[in-house]
Amino acid sequence: MKIRDxxxxxxxNKHIVDGINxxxxxxxxxxxxxxxxxxxxxxIDNQSYKIGELNKELLSYIISTSNKYxxxxxxxxxxxxxxxxxxxxxxxFANHAYSKILGVPICKIIGKSMQKIExxxxxxxxxxxxxxxxxxxxxIESLDKYVSxxxxxxxxxxxxxxxxxxxxxxxxLIKLNKEVERANEVAVCFQKxxxxxxxxxxxKIIGKSxxxxxVVSQALVVSKTQxxxxxxxxxxxxxxxxxxxxxxxxxRKDRPIITVNCAAIPENLIESELFGYEEGAFTGAKHGGxxxxxxxxxxxxxxxxxxxxxxxxxxxxxxxxxxxxxxxxIGRQKNIPVDVRLITATNQPLEKMINEKKxxxxxxxxxxxxxxxxxxxxxxxxxxxxxxxxxLEIYNNKYEKSxxxxxxxxxxxxxxxxxxxxxxxxxxxEHAVIxxxxxxxxxxxxxxxINKTISNTTIKExxxxxxxxxxxxxxxxxxxxxxxxxAIASSKNNKSKAMKLLGISRRTFYRKLKEYGINSAxx
Numbered sequence: 001m002k003i004r005d006x007x008x009x010x011x012x013n014k015h016i017v018d019g020i021n022x023x024x025x026x027x028x029x030x031x032x033x034x035x036x037x038x039x040x041x042x043x044i045d046n047q048s049y050k051i052g053e054l055n056k057e058l059l060s061y062i063i064s065t066s067n068k069y070x071x072x073x074x075x076x077x078x079x080x081x082x083x084x085x086x087x088x089x090x091x092x093f094a095n096h097a098y099s100k101i102l103g104v105p106i107c108k109i110i111g112k113s114m115q116k117i118e119x120x121x122x123x124x125x126x127x128x129x130x131x132x133x134x135x136x137x138x139x140i141e142s143l144d145k146y147v148s149x150x151x152x153x154x155x156x157x158x159x160x161x162x163x164x165x166x167x168x169x170x171x172x173l174i175k176l177n178k179e180v181e182r183a184n185e186v187a188v189c190f191q192k193x194x195x196x197x198x199x200x201x202x203x204k205i206i207g208k209s210x211x212x213x214x215v216v217s218q219a220l221v222v223s224k225t226q227x228x229x230x231x232x233x234x235x236x237x238x239x240x241x242x243x244x245x246x247x248x249x250x251x252r253k254d255r256p257i258i259t260v261n262c263a264a265i266p267e268n269l270i271e272s273e274l275f276g277y278e279e280g281a282f283t284g285a286k287h288g289g290x291x292x293x294x295x296x297x298x299x300x301x302x303x304x305x306x307x308x309x310x311x312x313x314x315x316x317x318x319x320x321x322x323x324x325x326x327x328x329x330i331g332r333q334k335n336i337p338v339d340v341r342l343i344t345a346t347n348q349p350l351e352k353m354i355n356e357k358k359x360x361x362x363x364x365x366x367x368x369x370x371x372x373x374x375x376x377x378x379x380x381x382x383x384x385x386x387x388x389x390x391x392l393e394i395y396n397n398k399y400e401k402s403x404x405x406x407x408x409x410x411x412x413x414x415x416x417x418x419x420x421x422x423x424x425x426x427x428x429x430e431h432a433v434i435x436x437x438x439x440x441x442x443x444x445x446x447x448x449x450i451n452k453t454i455s456n457t458t459i460k461e462x463x464x465x466x467x468x469x470x471x472x473x474x475x476x477x478x479x480x481x482x483x484x485x486x487a488i489a490s491s492k493n494n495k496s497k498a499m500k501l502l503g504i505s506r507r508t509f510y511r512k513l514k515e516y517g518i519n520s521a522x523x
């Protein structure tokens with residue numbers, strides 16, 4: 001028998017207290033409590049067996065203090081909210097903390113149905129399941145708050161009498177945790193940017209725009225793995241540079257990185273270029289044969305640029321290499337195992353090519369374990385000035401000149417679309433440094449293909465007028481004449497019908513015919 005089983009009837013029966021003090025035999029819950037000595041109360045069951053004993057002084061103290069200190073006063077001193085409901089879901093107790101958290105006076109809570117106050121309250125589930133609930137970060141919709149809650153069923157004489165919920169308002173703590181998480185994310189993002197800038201500095205690559213630094217950060221992350229990488233971006237955006245970042249920060253950095261431009265190799269030679277051949281494999285084969293790019297890159301990285309231009313038949317062989325980890329050298333009977341980390345790049349829409357049966361879908365998923373998208377230069381405005389100054393310094397040194405940018409050329413650089421990206425800018429500045437005979441790089445020094453794209457505003461800075469139209473009045477007359485002529489032609493020279501099409505009066509129509517000299521026109 002547990003002491004709480006004894007205490008329940010003892011506290012509710014005054015005669016027991018009197019019995020303790022009077023050293024008389026007392027009965028409760030079918031058990032006999034017999035005075036054993038001045039300090040001990042012996043417990044005898046119905047069959048006169050001793051089943052335990054209690055300290056009289058301690059028992060008397062517990063009973064007296066249970067009357068002295070009211071339970072409500074104790075519960076109202078704690079910061080946790082406490083609410084209790086009966087078996088029907090009606091609230092019969094709530095402490096001050098519960099009232100404060102809800103923002104409602106206790107008098108408006110007591111006696112109310114929990115189903116109405118909070119229909120989805122977890123305490124109602126306990127009434128159904130009779131099982132305790134312990135939840136962290138429980139969201140209370142009606143309060144717009146998070147709480148940490150512990151809910152227990154209340155039992156009386158073995159039957160369910162209700163349930164009690166004890167909870168702590170953790171809204172501020174959760175908000176603080178979210179702020180800490182956000183701050184950590186910012187710190188991690190900043191650290192990645194610092195690492196990206198350090199890598200760019202090490203490789204002497206120019207760039208500080210956030211979207212470009214993000215790309216470099218992605219390259220640094222994937223470099224620690226062996227995953228295949230697909231780099232996508234426009235021509236001249238720096239796909240090979242990103243491939244080198246991945247390789248130089250990988251475990252293979254001490255091994256070679258071999259680059260192959262798939263678009264630059266004739267279709268009939270690409271297999272021998274990639275896999276190599278044995279001596280005598282075909283007419284014209286080199287003495288001793290030739291190692292392919294896969295063999296040369298073994299242990300290191302193979303970068304296949306313009307992978308979208310690889311012939312479909314070659315794509316099948318490349319897929320087999322990736323699956324088997326070995327190459328089939330031309331003229332050799334036995335396959336050769338290779339250990340290569342593959343990086344590919346393209347500016348083509350591979351997904352569209354898959355739909356057009358020009359690129360293998362299974363190869364696409366083999367290559368595209370991680371995809372890195374390089375932003376075009378027009379979306380890296382912060383880098384345009386840096387790159388321009390960097391290239392200008394290089395070519396000033398190369399051609400022993402001291403040319404500087406004019407303000408108009410710097411404005412043009414930031415407004416130009418740069419379809420050829422960094423490569424186009426590099427070529428543009430080298431062309432200008434070569435052709436410039438004075439000390440200032442001006443619009444007239446731009447390559448011819450760029451000069452053709454200069455906007456009217458930029459051309460006006462060179463005092464060149466592009467306006468080739470007549471006066472507004474003349475242009476309106478020409479347009480009006482054209483419209484009337486077309487209306488007559490559409491009406492098959494039926495002038496009445498033409499008037500209706502144009503929505504003008506007969507008088508106005510014939511006046512216009514005379515004014516524009518189209519009275520005798522057949523159309």
